[in-house]
Amino acid sequence: MDRAGKAQALEVLKGIFADSGSVIVTHYSGLTVAELSDLRTKLKAEGASLKVIKNRLAKIALDGKGGDEAQALFQGPVAIAYSPDPVAPAKIADAFAKTNEKLVLVGGIMEEKVLDAGGVKALAKMPSLDQLRGKIIGVIQAPATKVAGVLQAPAGQLARVVSAYSKKDAA
Numbered sequence: 001m002d003r004a005g006k007a008q009a010l011e012v013l014k015g016i017f018a019d020s021g022s023v024i025v026t027h028y029s030g031l032t033v034a035e036l037s038d039l040r041t042k043l044k045a046e047g048a049s050l051k052v053i054k055n056r057l058a059k060i061a062l063d064g065k066g067g068d069e070a071q072a073l074f075q076g077p078v079a080i081a082y083s084p085d086p087v088a089p090a091k092i093a094d095a096f097a098k099t100n101e102k103l104v105l106v107g108g109i110m111e112e113k114v115l116d117a118g119g120v121k122a123l124a125k126m127p128s129l130d131q132l133r134g135k136i137i138g139v140i141q142a143p144a145t146k147v148a149g150v151l152q153a154p155a156g157q158l159a160r161v162v163s164a165y166s167k168k169d170a171a
Contacts, residue, residue: 006057013053013061021086022110024093024120025073028052030102036079039103042092048083062109069114073107085129086110094124 017023028036040050055074062070081089090108097103108115108123115123127135 009054010057010061013057014063016051016080016082017061017065017109019084020082021084022082022089022108022115022123024081024089024108025106026079026081026093026097027076027104027106028079028102029077029104031100035100035102039081039092039096042096043081043083043089046083046088046092047085048081048089048092050079050081052077052079065109065112067114070109073109073114078106087123087126087128090120090123091128094121 031039036050043050053074055076055078058074058078058080059071081093083089093103093105097105105117105120107117108120110123
């Protein structure tokens, strides 16, 4: 890679570290091209991406963020999974690592905090952003539904009473 290519790759990595909700660092040694393509497809379906990177460029792109702990993540054959949604890449990488022992979760970086492999697995167990949004909407809508039911009940009872009197008078 020439100097211009390295400068361009460095800018891409800086953008990834700045804009991503989380960056999951993995070792991919031993994975075939087909397996990496399968992982990329699964990540892309959730709006995440996978990129094989050079460790030296990653350490420069971090620019001291995360300290020595973050620098230590980038050793050996490293690929990063990243997305604006902090949970999506962790979920997919963790699920893939469970079915394929060649993919090893090393750690991650989330908002300048460094996660170890256990932290990435804990992040993977959290609900996704869309699931959280659904739960919040459900919580917000529940009181309105209950209020509507309470307000309708007296009118329904009154209608039943009037109907009962009309049937009684007709008989």
